[in-house]
Amino acid sequence: MTTIAEPRSRATRKTSRTNAEMIGWIFMRASGVLLIVLIFGHLITNLITDGGVHAIDFGFVAGKWAQPIWQVWDLLMLWLAMVHGTNGVRTIINDYAERAGTRLVLKSLLYLAAVVIVVLGTLVIFTFNPCPPGAPADLLPSFCTA
Amino acid sequence: MWSWVAHRVTGVAIFFFLLVHVLDTALVRVSPQAYNEVIGTYKNPVMGLGEAGLVAAIVFHALNGLRIILVDFWAKGPKYQRVMLWVVVGLWVLLMAGFLPVQLVHTFGSH
Ligand code: HEM
Numbered sequence: 001m002t003t004i005a006e007p008r009s010r011a012t013r014k015t016s017r018t019n020a021e022m023i024g025w026i027f028m029r030a031s032g033v034l035l036i037v038l039i040f041g042h043l044i045t046n047l048i049t050d051g052g053v054h055a056i057d058f059g060f061v062a063g064k065w066a067q068p069i070w071q072v073w074d075l076l077m078l079w080l081a082m083v084h085g086t087n088g089v090r091t092i093i094n095d096y097a098e099r100a101g102t103r104l105v106l107k108s109l110l111y112l113a114a115v116v117i118v119v120l121g122t123l124v125i126f127t128f129n130p131c132p133p134g135a136p137a138d139l140l141p142s143f144c145t146a
Numbered sequence: 147m148w149s150w151v152a153h154r155v156t157g158v159a160i161f162f163f164l165l166v167h168v169l170d171t172a173l174v175r176v177s178p179q180a181y182n183e184v185i186g187t188y189k190n191p192v193m194g195l196g197e198a199g200l201v202a203a204i205v206f207h208a209l210n211g212l213r214i215i216l217v218d219f220w221a222k223g224p225k226y227q228r229v230m231l232w233v234v235v236g237l238w239v240l241l242m243a244g245f246l247p248v249q250l251v252h253t254f255g256s257h
Contacts, residue, residue, distance in 0.1 A: 052252030058178035085161035
C-alpha cells in the first residue's frame with residue numbers, strides 16, 4: 001500500500017543554497033548583451049569593410065592578431081559564445097531527449113566538443129606566429145619582411 | 147510561439163557553425179597555405195549565400211535575444227512583447243537590406 005503524506009506536512013523537494021539554473025539564466029542574458037557588441041564588430045570588420053570575405057587570408061588574420069585588442073576581442077567572443085551556445089543546447093537536449101541514457105550520451109558529446117573547441121581556439125590565439133619560418137613571403141603580412 | 151522556435155533553431159545553427167569556424171581558423175597554426183586554401187572555399191558563391199543565411203540567423207537571434215531580455219527585466223516588457231516582436235522583424239529587414247547588397251557584391255562582383 002502506498003503511503004500518502006499527511007496534509008500540511010512539509011514539502012520535501014530538494015533545494016540547494018546556490019541555484020545553478022538561476023546563474024545560467026542570468027549568464028544567458030549578460031553574455032547575450034556582450035555578444036551583440038563582439039559579434040557585430042567581428043562581422044563588420046571581416047565581412048563588410050575592405051572587400052569582405054574576399055580580403056580574408058593568412059595575412060589578414062596575422063595583421064589582426066598583431067593587435068592585442070583583437071586578441072582579447074576574439075578570446076572573449078570565443079569563450080562567451082561557446083559557454084552561451086553550450087548552455088543553450090544543453091537546455092534543448094533536456095527538453096527533447098526523453099530517456100535519461102539519451103540525455104547522458106548527448107550531453108557528454110556536447111561537453112566534450114565544447115572543451116575541445118574552447119581549448120583549441122584559445123591555444124591558437126595565444127600561440128599564433130604571424131611570420132612562420134619557411135613560409136612563402138607573399139603569403140605573410142608585410143611586417144614580416146620589414 | 148514561432149519566434150521561440152526560430153530563436154532555438156537559429157541558436158543551434160549558429161552553435162554548429164561556430165564549431166566548424168574555430169576549426170577552420172585553427173589552420174593558421176598549420177601553415178599559411180593550408181589556411182588560405184580552406185578559406186578560399188568560403189569565397190565561392192554557394193558559401194557566399196550560406197554566409198548570408200548565417201548572418202540573417204545571427205541578426206534575428208541577437209535582436210530577438212534583446213527582446214527576451216527586455217521582456218524579463220523591463221517592467222513594461224511583457225506588455226509590449228508583441229510590439230517588440232514587430233520591431234525585431236522591422237530592424238531585421240532593415241539590417242539585412244543594408245547587408246545583402248554588400249554581401250552579394252562581394253560574392254558575385256569581380257575581385
Ligand atoms: C548575438 C548575441 C546573442 C544574444 C543577444 C543572445 C541571446 C539569447 C537569449 C536571451 C537566450 C534565451 C536564454 C533563456 O531563455 O534562458 C538565448 C538562447 C540561446 N542562444 Fe543566444 N544569444 C546571442 C548569441 C548566440 C550565439 C553566438 C549562439 C551560438 C553559439 C547562441 C546560441 C543560443 C542557444 C542554443 C540558445 C538556447 C535556445 C533555447 O533554449 O530555446 N546565441 N540567446
